[in-house]
Amino acid sequence: MSPDQGSEGLQRNDGRALWALASSASEATDANLRVPIVFRQQPRPVEARHRVIYRSSVLTLVLGRFNQHAARLDNLHLLMWATRSSRTRRLLLAWWSGRRFLTTVTVKLDPGLDLTLRLARADGLVQTSGTNQQRLKLTDKGVRLFEKIEEDPALLAPEKEFLTQLGRVSDGAVDRHLGRDRP
C-alpha cells in the first residue's frame, strides 16, 4: 500500500485501513517513525491541603475555635479531616446536627496531622496541656496567628464558615454531638 492510500484511509477514519497500514509498515513509514522520543517530568501542582503552610494555618484556626484554644488529639483529627472538602464538611455537619445516624464510624484520621503538629510544636504555635499532657493547646504565638487569620474574613472563608456552623466547639461538645462516651 502506498503512503497515499494510507492517508486516504486515515481521512476516512476507517479502522480496517488503519490496521492495514500498521501491519504492512513499509521501510518508508518505518523511517518516518524513527524520531527520538524524550520524556520530561512536568512539574505537577500540589494540592493546597498538602501544603505545610495551609495545614499549619488550618490547625491554628481549628484549635483557636475550640474552647480555651485546646482540644484532644482525636477531635483534632476529626475536624482536620472534616475541613478537607465540601463532602467531608457536609458529612460532619450531618452528624453534628443529627440529620444522619451515627451508624458509620465517626472516628476519622487525618494522615498528615502528626507531621503538622510536630512542625507547629517546633515552631512554638502549639503546646501540650491537660493533666496527662493529652490535649493540644495554642501558645500565645499561636493565638496571635489565630487572631490574624480571623481578622480577614475572606481568608480561609469556607473553613471558617464550616467551623462557625458547628457553633461553640469543645471536646465536650464533640462528645455530646457525636454520642461518644468520654474516654
Next chain:
Amino acid sequence: MRTWLRAIRLNVSTDEGQFGRTVSLAKGLNVLRGANSRGKTQLVQAVIYALGMERMLTARANAPLGSVFTTEIAVELAGGTERTYPTTSSWVAIELENSEGRIMTAQRFIKHPIIGRDLVRVWEDAALTGGFNSSGAQDLFLHNSGSATRSLGFHTRLQQFLGWSLPEVASVSGKPVLLYPDAVFPFLIVDQQSWGSAAPRKVERYQIKEPTKQGMQFLLALEGPAAQAERNRLELRVSELRGEWTSQRSAVRAICSTVAGRVAGVPENPAGFSDRAVSQPTDLASAKLEILQGEEWIDSDAVATGLNAELTELLQAQPPATAELRDHELTTELTEVRGELSEVLAATHLIESDVSLGEAQVAALDRRVTALSEERDRNADIRTLTRLGSEVDAEHLADHNCPTCRQSLDAVETQLLGPALDLEGTIQLLNAQTTTARRMRERASSALEQSSSGFAALQRHGDQLRTRIRALEADISGPQSQVSQGEVAHRVTLEIRRDELERVRSDFSSRLETMQEVANTLATTRQQLKGLPEGSPASDIEVLDAVTRLMRGHLRESGFGSYDVNELKLDASALRPTREGYDVDTDASASDVVRTKIAFLEAVRTVGAKGGNHPGLLILDEPRQQDIEGSDFGAILQYLARNAASTEGQVIVTSATAAVELERLLGPQFGSVQVLDFSSHRVLERLEVPDPLGV
C-alpha cells in the same frame, strides 16, 4: 447663604442666684481675649452645643461644657476666698443672622429638672440682643431619627436657615446616607483638641464614606460628586434592567415549554449587559417561538397554519360510504398511528438517556468548578498566610523551612510526586482549569436545554398518539352508527392545541415587546453612562486651584518653614492638604501643622463663601498653639481680618495674647477688628436680674 453669629449667651442658675454672660459679636474678625482658664473655650463649646454639633467632638452626645454647667460653680468672694454653689439649671443660647436678614435664636439646656438635652428652643427673632418675647418660642428636637429631615427637627431648621440642602452621599457599605451637618461643621469650628492635624475633624459616627471629603465637596459646591451620584444612579438602573431581562427571559422560556416549544433569537444577555460600548440595542425582531414537529424545529407560525389547515380538512371530510370501507380505513390508520407511536417512544427513550447524561454532566461540571475555585482560593490564601506567618514569627510558615533542622519543607509536601509547581504556577493552572470547566459547563447546559425541550415535545406527541389510538380502538369495536370517537378526539386535540398555541404566541409576543423595551432602555442607559465625564470637571479643578493658591499665600504670610510651600498641594482625591510622599501632620513642625490648618480652612471659607455653600463663618479656639511666633500669629490675624472683611464673613478667634500685643500684632487692621477683652475676669459673672430666657 452667609450666616454670622450675633451673640452667644451662657447662663448658670444656683440657689444663690444666676451667673451668666452675653457676648455680642460683629461681622469681620472677632477676637475673644482673656487670661487662661477664664472661660473662652466655654464660649466656643457653647456655640457647638447650642447648634447640636457636640457629636462632631465625641461619639456620645455629652455636653462638652465643663462641670460649672452640670455640678457646681466656684465664685470668688471679696478677700480672695472662693465659694462653690451647686448648679440647679444651666443653658446656652446663640443668635444667628443670615444674608437674607433672617434672625434665629437657639437655646439649649445642659441641666434642667424637666427640659431634656435633646430639645432646642428656637425663636425667629433676636431673643438675645433685641427685646425678648417669650411667646414666639418653638421647641425642636435633636439627636433622634429625623432631626435632620423632619420639619420639627432642629437640624432641618438649621439647614433651612443656612440655605443648605445636604446631599445624599455613599456610606461605608455603599448605601446612600444623608450628609449630616455634624460632618460639615468641623470646617467651620476648630476646637482646641483638633490642632494636631491639618485636616478638619473626621466625623465617623454616621458611617459616611470619607466624611471630610464629602463635607468639602459640599461646602465648595463641586460638580464632580453630582456626576458621580448620577453615575451611581445609572449603574443601579442598569442592574435593575439586567434583572428584568433575566426574569423576562426565563418567563418566556417557561411559557414556551408548556407547548413543547423553544425560544430562538433571544440572547441570554442583551447589548449593554456588560460594561462595554453599545452601538445599538439588541434587536428582537428575529426572535421566534419554534415547535418540534417530527425531528425538526418549526416556526410556530407555520405550525399554527398547519393546524388550522388540518382542522378545516377534518370538517370538510366525507364519511366513508360502507361499513367495510370504514373498518378498513380505521384499521389502516390504527396501524399507522401505532407505528408512529413506537417510533416516537424509541426517540423519546434515546433522548431521555441524553437528558439524564446531560444532567449528570452538568452536575459533575458544577462540582468540578466549585472544587477548582475552592482549591484556587486555598492557594491564594497560602500567599496571605505566608505574610501572616512572618508577622507572628512563625518560621515554618514564613520561610518554609523546618523550624528544627532548617531544611526546606518542599520534600515533605511533594513526597512521591516528583517536581512540583510553585504557588503562582499552581494558581495559574487552576485558573485555566476553572475557565475550561466553566466553558464546558456552559456548553453542556445549553445542550441539555435543547434535549430537555425535545424530550418534552416528544412526550407530548406520544401522549397525543396514545389518545388517538384509544379512540380508534373504541371506534373499531363500537357500533357503526355511533359518531367516530377517533375523529372527535382528533378534532378536540387539534382544537386544544391550536388554542393553546395561539394563547402562548400572543403572550410570547407581548413579552417580547417588554424585552425589546428593556433592551432599548439598557442601551440608552449604557450610552448615558459612557457620556458622563471621567474625573473632575474643569470647573471643579478651577475651584480647587483657587483654594490651593489661597492656602499657599496664607502659609507664606504666616511664616511656614518646614518645606517649600509650593510642595503642599490639595490632593484631588482626598481633598485635603498633602505633600507627595509625606504625612503633612507628622512630617512638618507642630506649629506648621497649625499654620496649615488655619490657612486651609480659611481658604475653604473664602472660596466656599463666594461660590459654594460655605456660610462664611469660621471659629478658631486658641489658634496660637505650639509657640507660634508673635509676628506669624499677627500675620494670621491680619489675613483673617482682611479676608473676613472682603468676603463679608465672620471669623471668631479666642486668644490669651495680651491686649497690648494684640494691638501691635494687628497693626493697621486693628481698627476693623472687634476685640472683646475679658482680661482676667471669668466669663461667667453674677447677674443682678434673672435672665428672662430661663424657664
